Amino acid sequence: MTTKKAKEKPVILITNDDDITSKGIRSLVEAVSELGTVVVVAPDSPQSGMGHAITIGSPLRMNKMNLFGDVEAWQTSGTPVDCVKLAVDKILHRKPDLCLSGINHGANHSINVIYSGTMSAAMEASIEGIPSIGFSLLDYNYDADFTASKQVVQKMVSALLKKKLDKHLLLNVNIPSLPPEKIKGIKICKQAYAKYEEDFSERLDPHGKKYYWLTGEFKNFDKGRDTDVWALEHGYVSVVPVQFDLTNYTLKKQLEKSNLFK
Amino acid sequence: MTTKKAKEKPVILITNDDDITSKGIRSLVEAVSELGTVVVVAPDSPQSGMGHAITIGSPLRMNKMNLFGDVEAWQTSGTPVDCVKLAVDKILHRKPDLCLSGINHGANHSINVIYSGTMSAAMEASIEGIPSIGFSLLDYNYDADFTASKQVVQKMVSALLKKKLDKHLLLNVNIPSLPPEKIKGIKICKQAYAKYEEDFSERLDPHGKKYYWLTGEFKNFDKGRDTDVWALEHGYVSVVPVQFDLTNYTLKKQLEKSNLFK
Numbered sequence: 001m002t003t004k005k006a007k008e009k010p011v012i013l014i015t016n017d018d019d020i021t022s023k024g025i026r027s028l029v030e031a032v033s034e035l036g037t038v039v040v041v042a043p044d045s046p047q048s049g050m051g052h053a054i055t056i057g058s059p060l061r062m063n064k065m066n067l068f069g070d071v072e073a074w075q076t077s078g079t080p081v082d083c084v085k086l087a088v089d090k091i092l093h094r095k096p097d098l099c100l101s102g103i104n105h106g107a108n109h110s111i112n113v114i115y116s117g118t119m120s121a122a123m124e125a126s127i128e129g130i131p132s133i134g135f136s137l138l139d140y141n142y143d144a145d146f147t148a149s150k151q152v153v154q155k156m157v158s159a160l161l162k163k164k165l166d167k168h169l170l171l172n173v174n175i176p177s178l179p180p181e182k183i184k185g186i187k188i189c190k191q192a193y194a195k196y197e198e199d200f201s202e203r204l205d206p207h208g209k210k211y212y213w214l215t216g217e218f219k220n221f222d223k224g225r226d227t228d229v230w231a232l233e234h235g236y237v238s239v240v241p242v243q244f245d246l247t248n249y250t251l252k253k254q255l256e257k258s259n260l261f262k
Numbered sequence: 263m264t265t266k267k268a269k270e271k272p273v274i275l276i277t278n279d280d281d282i283t284s285k286g287i288r289s290l291v292e293a294v295s296e297l298g299t300v301v302v303v304a305p306d307s308p309q310s311g312m313g314h315a316i317t318i319g320s321p322l323r324m325n326k327m328n329l330f331g332d333v334e335a336w337q338t339s340g341t342p343v344d345c346v347k348l349a350v351d352k353i354l355h356r357k358p359d360l361c362l363s364g365i366n367h368g369a370n371h372s373i374n375v376i377y378s379g380t381m382s383a384a385m386e387a388s389i390e391g392i393p394s395i396g397f398s399l400l401d402y403n404y405d406a407d408f409t410a411s412k413q414v415v416q417k418m419v420s421a422l423l424k425k426k427l428d429k430h431l432l433l434n435v436n437i438p439s440l441p442p443e444k445i446k447g448i449k450i451c452k453q454a455y456a457k458y459e460e461d462f463s464e465r466l467d468p469h470g471k472k473y474y475w476l477t478g479e480f481k482n483f484d485k486g487r488d489t490d491v492w493a494l495e496h497g498y499v500s501v502v503p504v505q506f507d508l509t510n511y512t513l514k515k516q517l518e519k520s521n522l523f524k
Contacts, residue, residue: 051314051343052376059465059473081313081377082476085460090474111389113508114314115343127373127457159522169513186523190509195389198347203321211321212352214344239523241513246375247452251431251503260421261448261501 010097010161012036013087013125016104017047017080017117020067024103027146028135029068031153032100035161039096040073041087043080043117048106050117052124053079062086080121088128098161099125102135103149105142109174109228109238110194110220119172119242126170127244131160133170138232139177148180152237156186172240176232187236192227194220272359272423274298275349275387278366279309279342279379282329286365289408290397291330293415294362297423301358302335303349305342305379310368312379314386315341324348342383350390360427361387362419364397365411367404371436371490371500372456372482381434381504388432389506393422395432400494401439410442414499418448434502438494449498454489456482 012032016025020042029038041062055078062076074091076083080101088095104118113119118134125132133156137149152175160169172191176183196216205211220229228238255261274294278287282304291300303324317340324338336353338345342363350357366380375381380396387394395418399411414437422431434453438445458478467473482491490500517523 046319049316049318051312051316051382053313053315054311054377054476056311056476057308059475060462061471061473085476086462086474089460089462090464111506114385114389114506115316120313123376127376156523163522166513170510188514188517188523190511190514191507193507198351200322200348200351202352209323211323212348213321214316214318214347239517240508241510241517242508243510243513244373244376244508245453245455246502246504246506246508248432248503248505249452251428251505252450252452255450255501255503260425261418261450 010036011092012038013092013096013099014038014040015042015080015083015101015121017043017050017121018105019043019046020065020073020075022105023143023146024105027150028100028103028153029071031150032157033071035157038071039092040068040071041083041091042075043083044075044077047079047117049115050079051115052081052120054081055079060086080117081124084121084124095128095130099130099132100135103146104136105144106136106140107138107174108134108136108172109232110192113172113191113242122170123242123244126168129167131165131167131169133173135173135175137175137177148178148183149175151180170242172242174228174232174238176235178235182235183237184235187231187238189228189231189238189240190226191240192220192222192229194218194222194229272298273354274300275354275358275361276300276302277304277342277345277363277383279305279312279383280367281305281308282327282335282337284367285405285408286367286399289412290362290365290415291333293412294419295333297419300333301354302330302333303345303353304337305345306337306339309342309379311377312341313377314343314382316343317341322348342379343386346383346386357390357392361392361394362397365408366398367406368398368402369400369436370396370398370434371494372454375434375453375504384432385504385506388430391429393427393429393431395435397435397437399437399439410440410445411437413442432504434504436490436494436500438497440497444497445499446497449493449500451490451493451500451502452488453502454482454484454491456480456484456491
């Protein structure tokens, strides 16, 4: 009976970009381990800001780990996107029913969706035809408090597992750094046009040669009340449905009419 | 007089992901050097498949190079996206009028737009408010023939420089590997739903430990005649207008109606 029941459970693939030892991925595993058969495949080192990088020019390693009790777990030397590919082709040998990425230590709202390893792993799953969600908490601390995040994850994943999901479903979920009772609710949003105004800190190395560190100040240029940045600033969890068709259809129509390149 | 004229010319930033010594970037510089004041800022090593990766955890280096005659050129230790950021903040100290990325050795049509360092550099420029185009030739060879590509670049860039461009304009241009007279024209397209069906080649290292190389077969699941893959297969240059707002507005409406997470 137990075996049969276990087999009926949905298979949930979990990955992240902060690395397999982070508190965020552990919190995600704890939040959903009762909701399905969980398998973790995550990077062996931090991969924040890796975007949709894949490893082409060098080989990948993977090792089975004993980190989450009964939950099967693998660490890989690859990027978050590599982890999803390895999980499907070499570990699960099938597509999982759901892919969850995170919980990221730090925001992935607005333009961050493009730079984020967390969201790129989720997008890779969506491209493969696996419904997928990336979760991020607005707290960069190593020891951040994931109490409210775990409740949000449980609520959303439970709701979604009751539905027949579109195979390309992809959600970018950001959670404000607040205690559970202070969170106002879950809001469906659009991606804000908000971005980093970059600057580089210029320094001299011990040999007198210049080097540069990326720094930047976050600026929201989007005044809409339907954006993820607005929702988060007002105490809501933001949920942005995401797509991987990047075609700008408005510009496509304009260019077709213009005959510019004829 | 010469100085004044030079100042009036548009400033064109050129980058790529194959590295600053590749034939593709040299071809791009040659194609547009008469059309503006060209500045090259490109990676010092190959960065294919880097997607929208940025360098957060380590410092960056850059060095001025003498590779393109009179054209100012810098190589950096960063990703293609880092190159755009460094160019704007530390080299040009302004936004260029146009950013061109490539010419990539190999296709960046369909889903490749997401993995491609070439396109991510162009997208970064577009996010920054710099009109931008990524060019790719469907030939991975080191010594590929860029004759037709250079003509396409010249035609498109000349046409665009005559217009007032939207500051977020972003085009993904792919060029079939054909002699100029065989190219049928330039076609405005949508991104095909075509992707790699991945597989990993499993091998043993000299110490008996397993490692994995990413391999894959390209498959087009999109039967439309309005896609980039269709255009390229039929001898056209494909132009896909690209956007960085990844919100799936259709799914957004559905979720808002559903009350799924209330």
